[in-house]
Amino acid sequence: MTAAHALAERLETRLDAERERIGLWLPVALGAGIGAWFALPASAYWIGLLLLLAAGVLGGLLAGWQRRSGRIIVVGCAVAAMGIVLIWGRALWVAAPVLVQPIVTEFAAEIETIEPLPARDQTRLIVRPLRRPDLPPRVRLTLRGESGPLTLGDRVGLRARLMPPPTASLPGGYDFAQRAWFDRIGAVGTILGEVETPPGTGRGGQPLRARLSAHIHDQVEGSPGGVAAALVTGDRGAISAEDDEAMRRAGLAHLLSISGLHVTAVIGFAMFVAMRLFALNRRFALAGHVLPVAAAVGALAGAGYTWLAGAEVPTLRSLIAALLVLAAFLMGREAVTLRLVAAGALLVLLWRPESLAGPSFQLSFAAVTAIVALHESAAMQRLLARRDEVLPLRWARGIAGLLVTGLVVEVALAPIALFHFHKAGLYGALANVVAIPLTTFVIMPAEALALLFDSVGLGAPFWWIAEQALRALIGLAHAVAGTPGAVATLPAFPAWGFALAVAGGLWILIWRSSWRWAGGVPLALGMAALLVQPRPDLLVTGDGRNIAASVPGGGYALLRDRAGDFVRDAMSEAAGIDTALGALANLDHVECNPDFCRWRQGQGSRQRTILASRGSDRIEGADMAAACAAADVVISDRWLPRECVGRWLTIDRDSLAESGGLAIYLGERPRVVTALRAGDEHPWRQPQQLSGNDEAVPTSALAP
Numbered sequence: 001m002t003a004a005h006a007l008a009e010r011l012e013t014r015l016d017a018e019r020e021r022i023g024l025w026l027p028v029a030l031g032a033g034i035g036a037w038f039a040l041p042a043s044a045y046w047i048g049l050l051l052l053l054a055a056g057v058l059g060g061l062l063a064g065w066q067r068r069s070g071r072i073i074v075v076g077c078a079v080a081a082m083g084i085v086l087i088w089g090r091a092l093w094v095a096a097p098v099l100v101q102p103i104v105t106e107f108a109a110e111i112e113t114i115e116p117l118p119a120r121d122q123t124r125l126i127v128r129p130l131r132r133p134d135l136p137p138r139v140r141l142t143l144r145g146e147s148g149p150l151t152l153g154d155r156v157g158l159r160a161r162l163m164p165p166p167t168a169s170l171p172g173g174y175d176f177a178q179r180a181w182f183d184r185i186g187a188v189g190t191i192l193g194e195v196e197t198p199p200g201t202g203r204g205g206q207p208l209r210a211r212l213s214a215h216i217h218d219q220v221e222g223s224p225g226g227v228a229a230a231l232v233t234g235d236r237g238a239i240s241a242e243d244d245e246a247m248r249r250a251g252l253a254h255l256l257s258i259s260g261l262h263v264t265a266v267i268g269f270a271m272f273v274a275m276r277l278f279a280l281n282r283r284f285a286l287a288g289h290v291l292p293v294a295a296a297v298g299a300l301a302g303a304g305y306t307w308l309a310g311a312e313v314p315t316l317r318s319l320i321a322a323l324l325v326l327a328a329f330l331m332g333r334e335a336v337t338l339r340l341v342a343a344g345a346l347l348v349l350l351w352r353p354e355s356l357a358g359p360s361f362q363l364s365f366a367a368v369t370a371i372v373a374l375h376e377s378a379a380m381q382r383l384l385a386r387r388d389e390v391l392p393l394r395w396a397r398g399i400a401g402l403l404v405t406g407l408v409v410e411v412a413l414a415p416i417a418l419f420h421f422h423k424a425g426l427y428g429a430l431a432n433v434v435a436i437p438l439t440t441f442v443i444m445p446a447e448a449l450a451l452l453f454d455s456v457g458l459g460a461p462f463w464w465i466a467e468q469a470l471r472a473l474i475g476l477a478h479a480v481a482g483t484p485g486a487v488a489t490l491p492a493f494p495a496w497g498f499a500l501a502v503a504g505g506l507w508i509l510i511w512r513s514s515w516r517w518a519g520g521v522p523l524a525l526g527m528a529a530l531l532v533q534p535r536p537d538l539l540v541t542g543d544g545r546n547i548a549a550s551v552p553g554g555g556y557a558l559l560r561d562r563a564g565d566f567v568r569d570a571m572s573e574a575a576g577i578d579t580a581l582g583a584l585a586n587l588d589h590v591e592c593n594p595d596f597c598r599w600r601q602g603q604g605s606r607q608r609t610i611l612a613s614r615g616s617d618r619i620e621g622a623d624m625a626a627a628c629a630a631a632d633v634v635i636s637d638r639w640l641p642r643e644c645v646g647r648w649l650t651i652d653r654d655s656l657a658e659s660g661g662l663a664i665y666l667g668e669r670p671r672v673v674t675a676l677r678a679g680d681e682h683p684w685r686q687p688q689q690l691s692g693n694d695e696a697v698p699t700s701a702l703a704p
């Protein structure tokens with residue numbers, strides 16, 4: 001027997017022992033194909049990968065369909081190829097024109113969605129322009145101040161500043177253009193002045209979700225009311241920025257996004273009430289109809305709750321999982337297993353393959369997979385097994401189980417949070433020990449009872465209970481968020497490191513035998529790539545106006561210290577810091593005049609001279625030539641004359657249009673990381689473009 005044959009036999013033996021877990025890799029293979037399509041830049045790569053996977057299918061067939069390893073190779077490669085074709089086809093299916101340049105224009109439009117944001121004194125609208133073929137079919141607009149009596153389906157006239165959906169301003173940042181493409185949004189903008197409304201506008205009445213949110217805000221004011229509305233309708237617009245940030249830093253932000261916890265609580269509460277009511281009928285109970293009918297009531301309650309919350313992808317994903325649990329429960333099967341999680345992930349990826357790239361899908365399924373895998377382990381089952389003991393010990397065991405579960409979830413979610421948001425809460429497990437029971441057993445039941453009794457005018461006591469619990473929840477968030485070391489921050493790190501960490505984590509969570517621990521190798525390599533990633537010396541936004549430079553002590557300083565909160569937050573996330581940004585002009589080693597700032601960046605022999613423009617006056621190339629030649633890096637948000645060339649790197653409006661935002665590292669091997677990739681052929685990088693114009697729309701176009 002050759003060594004290769006012996007190795008193949010050992011592999012067959014291991015796979016046979018894990019045969020019940022092999023099917024769990026189906027959504028992983030599908031997701032790998034989808035992820036590869038997002039990661040690879042051009043169609044030549046996508047087609048090449050499809051050919052490689054086809055070769056893998058043939059190789060698996062040659063290895064032998066009768067062998068388990070051969071079948072795994074064939075099915076795995078075929079499903080991964082299906083993932084590439086699925087997301088590629090989906091991206092082409094949703095194609096819609098995109099605005100090519102910023103414009104200010106007047107047009108008539110039909111309102112498609114309304115999202116009030118009272119905490120910001122704004123309203124976000126998605127509208128469909130009417131009789132304007134030069135504009136995209138869907139536009140997202142922000143209306144500042146009072147929105148007036150607007151309802152879905154109204155036709156309005158407005159003047160707006162429109163621009164293309166923004167790409168990531170810095171490497172590793174949020175790419176709204178990608179999400180907008182799949183939402184078929186071709187432009188974003190701000191409404192200027194008043195919205196023109198013809199007679200009859202606003203008479204259609206607000207949808208139930210908006211009316212319910214408004215009712216909750218009337219009963220509970222401020223951020224507590226915003227959290228209350230978020231738990232019922234998914235409307236987070238009334239939560240203040242400070243409280244929202246505290247919830248994120250404390251690891252409690254998942255409570256504000258309607259997900260499995262909320263859907264499960266609603267279904268469980270509805271089933272509990274239905275079982276108690278139907279059990280009052282003796283004949284009905286003895287016939288065994290109570291449980292299936294209560295399950296049907298719970299399913300209807302979950303579906304209604306999902307619809308009420310706006311039927312967003314995360315909520316629908318949670319509903320699918322909950323319905324699968326109910327089906328397994330009624331069939332007498334083990335309800336909560338990794339097979340159920342895999343089935344839910346498979347359905348979501350087949351329905352919305354683009355959701356894989358978003359943090360919502362990754363965080364929710366990583367959390368559920370970690371929880372189920374943990375509770376399937378023998379050690380956890382021994383800890384939580386029922387036994388004859390006094391009540392305090394039983395409670396202590398339950399709290400210990402909740403704490404261990406929280407710690408495992410935090411570890412599973414940390415790489416995802418650090419990759420997408422560059423920060424992760426460290427005390428979330430402890431905070432959730434209090435927050436989850438408070439939300440599940442106090443806040444949500446109190447809100448449900450308050451809404452029920454409001455129909456007869458007796459909901460006030462329940463609203464008072466809910467408000468006090470909500471204030472306690474927000475207070476807990478601020479206490480945890482304000483604790484020293486509550487948040488870990490890291491700069492943007494390479495996607496391959498994240499992929500290794502995810503692959504290793506899945507290998508550990510899915511398999512059951514001892515070879516699962518081999519996943520620790522890619523997991524360790526991925527985490528090492530995350531932890532050793534250096535902080536950039538310079539950050540330059542895609543428009544070139546905002547530059548952040550690292551300063552001694554680990555902080556950063558801005559070239560333009562009047563930059564808004566959005567820019568400051570983006571810079572802090574990309575740099576991986578949790579401190580305020582200073583002003584470059586106030587530093588001793590920085591020389592500034594009205595037009596330029598110059599300073600030495602780096603340490604020791606690796607120092608480089610940086611020259612950055614900050615003025616708007618025209619300067620002749622001959623006057624700039626000497627200063628540019630004396631600088632290693634020249635950065636400007638304007639077009640630089642040909643005479644201005646830095647010794648190592650010259651950055652101006654032309655180069656930034658190709659590269660997008662930049663992260664510059666001035667170490668032993670200087671390098672530049674760009675937000676945009678050269679030759680990127682994803683549809684949202686090369687859309688059908690519309691130029692738009694300043695054409696005004698007559699009032700008659702507003703007639704319904």
